[in-house]
Amino acid sequence: MTRLNVILLAIIATFLCFACSNPEVENEIRQLESKKVELEGQIQALQVQVDSLQKENKKMQDKLSALDMN
Secondary structure, three states, rough: HHHHHHHHHHHHHHHHHHHHOHHHHHHHHHHHHHHHHHHHHHHHHHHHHHHHHHHHHHHHHHHHHHHHOO
């Protein structure tokens, strides 16, 4: 069993070395990381908007409850 693990690790390491030595792959990785950071920023901005809208919704619900005649 351990020999199989060593062989699998060797194969994985070989593929990683080839992937890391390929300039096109490295460039694509950098582009994808940049896009990821950009999307994370957009998610954070949208989360701020969602939080703000939820607070506004809560205020409106409280006002409507206060106006309820029942």
